Amino acid sequence: VVGGLQTNASVIQLTGTNNASADSLNNIWVNSGTSTTNSYLIVGNTANTATSGTLGRGSVTLYVDGNAGQPILRFQRQDGYTLLPGQQIVAATGGALTDLSKTYVEIETIGTGVTLNGGTIDLLLGSANAAAGILRVGAVVNNALLNIDAGSTVKVGRLYLGDASGIAGNVNQTGGAVTISDHLRIAHWGSEISTYNLSGGSLTLTNTNPGASPAGAAEQSGGVYVGIDGVGILNQSGGTLTTPWIVLDNRVSTTVSSTINQYNLTGGLVNLTQQFGVKSNNVATGVMTWSAGTLRNAAGAGISVALDVPMTVTGAAAILDTQSADRGFTLKQDVLGGGTITTQGGGVITATHATAQNLDVALAGTSGLDKYGAGVLTLGRVNTYSGPTNVVAGTLNLTGSIANSDLNVAAAGTVRGEGSAKSATFASNSVLVVDPVTAGAFATTGAFTVNATSASKMTISLTSGPANLDPFTVATYGSTNATADLFSVTGATSYRGTPTIFVGDTALTLQLGFGQLTWTGAVNGTFDNATNNFTVGGQAGYFIYGDVVNFDDSASVNTVTLAGNLTPTLVNFSNSTKNYVLNSSTGNTLAGYTKLVKSGTGTLTFGGTANNTYTGGTVLSQGSLEFTNLGGAGTGALTIGDANTGAGNLSVMITARPASGTYLTAPIVVAAGTTGTVTIGTTAGVLTGTGYVGYNGIT
Secondary structure (H helix, E strand, O other), rough: OOOOOOOOOOEEEEEHHHHHHHHOOOEEEEEOOOOOOEEEEOOOOOOOOOOOOOOOOOOOOEOOOOOOEEEEEEEEOOOOOOOOOOOEEEEEOOOOOOHHHOOOEEOOOOOOEEEOOOOOOOOOOOOOOOOOOOEEOOOOOOOEEEOOOOEEEEEEEEEEEEEEOOEEEEEEEEEEEEEEEEEEEOOOOOOEEEEEEEEEOOOOOOOOOOOOOOOOOOOOOOOOOEOOOEEEEEEEOOOOEEEEEEOOOOOOOOOOOOOEEEEEEEEEEEEEEEEEEEOOOOOOEEEEEEEEEEEEEEOOOOOOOEEEEEEEEEEEEEEEEEEEEOOOEEOOOOOEEEOEEEEEEEEEEEEEOEEEEOOOOEEEOOOEEEEEEEOOEEEEOOOOOOOOEEEEEEEEEEEEEEEEEEEEOOOOOOOEEOOEEEEEEOOOOOEEEEEEEEOOOOOEEOOEOOOOOOOOOOEHHHEEOOOOOOEEEEEEEEEEEOOHEEEEEEEOOOOOOOEEEEEEOEEEEEEEEEOOOEEEEOOOOEOOOOOOOOOEEEEEOOOOOOOOOOOOOOOOOOEEEOOOOOOOOOOEEEOOOOOOEEEEEOOOEEEOOOEEEEEOOOOEEEEEOOOOOOOEEEEEEEEEEEEEOOOOOOOOEOOOOOOOOOOOOOOEEEEEOOOOOOOOOOOHHHHHHHHOOOOEOOOOOOOOOOOOOOOOOOO
């Protein structure tokens, strides 16, 4: 008996061999009853030098009552210790069940650790009492280790790994059954990394009334904390984990030696019994990786379990099991890695985020996908799930495919991207975002259905103007019920004319209302969006966004100064008898998706002081280009020669020797098939010695 009726602390250290024969030490009673101080039984010694010391052959009872004293059994050896087969450590009380919270078993053994060997630690007394005894691994000795093997039983109120600053604790569970009535803490204290490895057996959290908001505040009853002030790691490669929730990095964002808090699921089963699911309190330092194993909704009918943690999924063995059609999972963070998640049970997977969310995985199985939240959800992989995809709110950026899923877009929903679906149904006031510059378009193999009216339309929203004057594709489909009057177009209001919508048997196309302008310079030499320096349909007019602008030999003003950042669809210089100068300056440029074509035998000089930023490229079909402004040709390629060049001679010249390290910003491409002479150089005369000509990258 350790303790007794005394009021002073009792400490007994077992350093001998106490289990060698039938006459060895048998039943042990560690007593704090009627005491206000703690009673310790230590297998090993407090100096942490022991390589011997055993617990005897019988059971150990930790007795407590309503007084303040705590009975504590500690294993503190350097080399490891194994219980005798079936040996039991149990708690007892002469008071209330809540007094059991004062019973402790402490694992402070390194080396091979403490191995239960089919034995039992029961500080719970068979009840669901959340205030049962506490098992601590690593509160005195760094990197203490507990091995829970086949046939072993652990029943405690709380299990702490790493329960002092700088002191880590580790558990290897290869079998057996662990039951925890309150919660599990992995890496409670700071400056340490503690790990729980679950490869077999069961780990069960039984509290039926867990905390309602388990993350971010003081630790609550119910689930598993992976990292609190230290860094926790939960590795599950097998076995069954049953818990209301898992919280990663519960307090402030924490790293130790560049290691972050993590749950690594590579096998086994996870039963999530409450809606809180898996939660990262700090998404940068609390993450989940998943390559195999099953996450199961065990929370009950009508409940969607939250997965509010950044996940990286690899391989093809990750399974989400809703168990029934009226249960589901809610994804609240990015899911990356490119692996496959297969759903089963028929329930719905919900994705929701306030800003941006990326599901960079392949979704397979029987579930559908519901998109909620104001943010943008990106689906970029080949997805094969068969349930419907419902865009209830926010934007679905579909850059991959959902070939087996029917897409439904509600009035508050938006679809963008150039992916494909089995079919698509758009409600009144829903939106399809279209990029006219790209060659692709949204597609369905089946029906493209528009459930709108001429008074409450579906919207086609343009991200920019098109790359040329041709009609561009909005969507392709197998069939459609649509008519042109069911659509409205946004992003085209700046154009001169009303856009024209063409509804074909297999494609929906759009032609914007371009104006055809010819430069006159009748007022002055300013190219802006207010001055009548053009003719439009035989009348004086000014430039409007998206117009096609022509400069020819009819104008008497041939020095053109840009005013504002202007975005024509196309700029044609078709001058032969007149030479033009186009001047830019800060805030006054050719911009956007504009394309510029130079024809005619005359010269166009890019002047001014600021780079033009248009992206559509420049084509020298005929004549000459000269550059006093090396950034005059925008950011696209400068192509020398096209189908209209023939045997004509072409030249691209820089008018002055550029400063060291400066080049024409546009890369040059000399087109095949040009039979005339192409001259690329400088008008500054013959250059001698070392230096820079000003061209970088000619193909």
